[in-house]
Amino acid sequence: MATLYVASTETFVGKSAVCIGLLRRMQQDGFNIGYMKPVSVSVTHTPDAVLDEDAAFIRDHFGLKEALNQIAPVLITPGVVETILRGNVQSYTRVLRDAYLNVSRGKDVVVLEGTNTWSEGALVDLTADQVTDLLEAPGLLVSRFTSTLNVDTILSVQRYVGDRLLGVVLNQVEDPQRDFVQTRVAPFLEARGIPVFGALPHDSTLSGISVEELLEQLGGQLIGRREWCAKTVESLMIGAMGAEASLSFFRRRANKAVITGGDRTDLQLAALQTSTNALVLTGNIKPSFQVIDKAEEREVPIIVVADDTLTAVDRAENLFGRVRFRQASKLTRFTELLDAHFNFDRLYEALGMQR
C-alpha cells in the first residue's frame, strides 16, 4: 500500500484541489483509495458538531466509508490549544496512527492532506515533517509558482526532509511564465534530484469565487434569483469614475463583480453592459428599476449592502485567494488540468503503485 502526503508551505496553493484531483484519477485507474487529513487547523463549529468541512466534503464526494473522526482525527480547537497550554499532554500521534491504521486497511493508496505551512501542527507534534516520518509517507509539495523565490522554498524543503520529498507540482503558472518554468526551472529542480510531476497553468475560472460565497461574506439583500448566485466571480472592480470612462474600464475584466454606490445608475448600467457576474451596491441604496430590469435580462444577481464602498471592497477582497474548490465545475476543470499537465505514471512509479 502506498501513502502520499500532500504538503505545502503557504496557504491557498491549491492543496485540497490537488488531493481531490489525485484521488479521482487514482480511483479511475482502478485503485482502492483512502483519504485523511491528519491535522485540522480551520475547524467549523455547527450547533451539533465540530468538524473539518473540507474533509467532510471530500469524504462525501468520494463516498468514503470511514467515519469523519477517522478521516480527520485531530481537530485543533481553541479548547484543545488551551488544554495543551495548561500542560495536559495527550498523545495526538497515537490518535493519528490509530486512525491511519483504520483508514488504510484494505486500501491501495492513502492520500494525506497536509497542513498549510511547515510549522503548523507543531503544538500537537504533527508537523509535516513529523507526520511524513511517523507514517513513512513521502511528500508531494504543492507550490504556487509566482517567482523564482519559490525555488528557494522548494530547495529548503528538500534540505529539511531529504528523501521524503517525493517531488513537486508547480501550480498556477501564468501563461507567459510557462516557457521559463518548463525550460529553466523544471530542469534545474530535476538536476537537483527533485522530480517535477507537473506544472499546471493558471486558470482564472479556478481562482474565482461564487456569488453565493460573496453574498454570504458580505451579507446584505439579494435582488434577483438565487440560482444566478452559482455564477463565478473572478475579480472585483470598483465603480467610482465618470460614466464616460467606465465602459472602457469595466471591459478590462471578464466575469467580475462590480462594487459601486447604489445611486450610481450610470455605472451600474455600464457594468451590466460588460461581462459582470454580480453587482454589489453599497450605502443600502436600492437600484432603479431600469437597472433591475437589465440585470434580470442578463441574469446578474445584485447584492445591496449597508456598508460604504471601501468597507465592502475590503470585506470582499478577503475572499479572494482563499478560494474554495467545492464547486463541481471547478473540480472538473482542475481534473482536466491535471490530466493534461500532471505525470501520473511517474507518480505511480515513485510510489510503487501498479495498475
Added chain:
Amino acid sequence: MLKAIFTPKSVAVIGASPDPSRLGNRVLKNILEHGYTGSVYPIHPTATHVLERTAYASVLAVPDPIDLAVIVIPAQYVLGVVEECGQKGVKGLVVISAGFKEVGGAGKDLEHELTERVKHYGMRMIGPNCLGIIDTISNLNASFAALMPEDGNIAFMSQSGAMCTAILDWSKPQGIGFSRFVSLGNKADVDEVALLQAWNRDEHSKVILAYLESISDGPGFIATAREVTKQTPVVAIKAGTTAAGTRAASSHTGSLAGSESAYEAAFAQSGILRAHTMSELFDLALLFAYQPLIHGNRLAIVTNAGGPGIIATDVVERSGMQMAGFTAETIEQLQAKLPAEANVFNPIDVIGDATSVRYRIALEAALADPNVDGVVVLLTPQAQSDLIETVQVIIDLSQDQPKPVTTSFMGGYSLGPALALLNQNRIPNYLFPERAVQSLAAMYRQYTWSQRPEPEYRTFTADRERVRKLFAEVRAAGRVELGEIEAREVIEAYGMRLPQSHLASSPDEAAQIAAKIGFPVVMKISSPDILHKSDIGGVKVGVADAAQARDTFELIEYRARKYSPDARIWGVLVQEMVPKGREVLVGVSRDPQFGPLIGVGMGGIYVEVLKDIAFRLAPISTQEVREQLRSIRTYPLLAGVRGEAPADIAAIEETVLRVNQLVTDFPEIVEMDINPLVVHNEGEGAIVLDARIILQ
C-alpha cells in the same frame, strides 16, 4: 410612410370619455376643434355620445374603416384594444397611455407584448407613454396638449412630452409654426429613425428638429440621417452630454447613454446640425424655415451702429465664415448714395441717423453683389429710426431673391411692432448679432454637407482567418484581454508595420534576443496589470549591449514589482529600436449605441493633457478620415511647422482605415489602442510600437 398616422382618413379615440376632466375627452376635443376633416369615432364602453359624436363600444363596432386609433386608456386594457384594432385593420396607433417600460418590471413585459402585437398586425405605433402627435397639414391634433400650434414648415420630434408642451406654449405667441409635432414617448415601435425616414423629402417640412435623450439604433440613425440631411436640414439637441448630464439621463431614461464623443461623431458623420442649447435649436430652425439656403460663406453686414457691426464681424471670423469683399460697383454705388461719414466697406455702416432709405441703399447693393452669399441687417433703435418702414424695406428686398437675410434688431421696449412684422414676413430676427451670424454659419455647414460627394470606402487585404483563430483561442482560455504577442499578431494580420519584438523571461534571454535583433534595443515590462509602463520606469530606450540588456531586465522587473507587488509580470519585451518620429494614438472603443468609435490624436501629453482626439464611427470613409485627422488641434504639428518636414499623413490615415476594417470585421473587439504609432516623415511610413486589444 406613416401616412396612416399623420394623414389618416378616419380616427378612433379609444378612451374618449364624456367626462371633460378625463384625458380621453381632451384628446377627442383637440381632434374635433382644430379643423380635422376626416371621420372621428369616439370609443367608450358605455357612452352613446361623446362631445355630440356617436360613440361605439369598440373599434369592431364601427361600421367604417379606421386608419388611426388614439389610445388613452389605462395600461392594463391596452393589449386588448390593440388586438381589436388589429382585427379591425387599423393601420396606425398613437398610444398615449402610460404604465409601460417607464415603470419597469411588469410594465416592461407589457410593452414587449404590445410591440409584438402591433408588429403581428403590421401596424405602426407612436408611444406608448407620449403626449400624442399633431399634424398641421391635415389639421390633426391627436394629443392632449392644450394648444394647437400655428401652421408652419418645421417638423419637430421630442423624446420628452413635457418639452413638447413647453415648446408649444412658447411658440404660439412667437408665431412660430410647425408642420408636424411628435412626442415619441417610449419609442416601442416608431423611433427617431422611422420618423426621419417618414419626413425625408416631405414637401411640408423645410427643417426637422429633434430633441433626443437616447438613440435606440445608432447605425440605423446615422444611415438614415445621412440620407435625409442631403435634402432637409436636421437640427438636433442631445440631452445629457456632460458627466453630470449623463448621470441624469441614465437615471431618467434607464438606458446607458452613449458617450458624448460618439454622439459628436454620429452627428458629424450624418450631417446633423447639433444645437447645444434650446435657443440655438430654434435659432437654426427659424433660419431654415424662413430663408433660402445659403450657397457660400461670404456675409455682408449692414448696421446703423459701429459697435454691433464689429461684434458681428468678430463672430463671422470665429465661426468660419468670411466678411464679403465687395465689388468695385458695389463700393461705388454705396459711396455715391450714402453720406460721406458712412462706411461703405463691409460692414456697411449707414450711421445712427439712418432711416429706411439708407437701409434700402445698403441692402440692395449687398444683395446684388456677386461676392455676397448672405446678409445680416443690424439695427439699434435711434431717434431717427423709422422701424416699420425699415422692416418693410427688408421684406421687399429679401423676397424673391436667392440669398438669406437675417436681422438683429437689438432692444425690446420700442421694437414690438417691428419684430412682429419681421416674424410675420419670415425674416428671422435675433436679439444679438452673434446668434444671427452663428445661425448662418450652421446654414453654410448644411450647404457644404449637401454638396459632399458620396463616401468612398477603402478595403485592404487582411488575414481574417488568422485573427479569427486567435480570438477563438483567447476566448477558450477565458480571457478578454489579448497578450502583447497576440495583439501584435492581429496588427500584423491587418497589414500594419511592427518593429521586431520578443518576450524575454530572464536577463540572459533578454541579452540573447537583443543580440539577435541588433543593438540598440528598447526594453519594456510586459504585464497586463501595468498600463502606464513608462510612468513606473518600465521602459528603457537605447539599450546598447548585452550587459546593459541583462541589467535593464532586472531593473525594469524590480521597478514593476515595487510598483505593484501583486501584478502579473510576464517578462520583459525586447524590441527593435525604431527611429524617432511623431507619436500618434489610434484608439477604439465600442459604443453601446453606435458601434466602434475610432479616435486619433497626437500621442503622449497631447492626448492626456489636451484631450486632443478626434473621433469617427466605423465604417469610416476616406473623406471622413481626412477630415478626422485635420480636425485635431495639433494637426499643424503633423503637417510640419517652422520648416519641419511634414509627417506621413497618408500612413496615419491608412492605419486608421486598417483599424476601421479590423473592428468592422470583428465586432467582438470592444477596446483597442495603438499607442504609439510612430509616424515618420512623408513617404517613410508609420510603425506600431504598442497595441492593446480587449474582446467582448
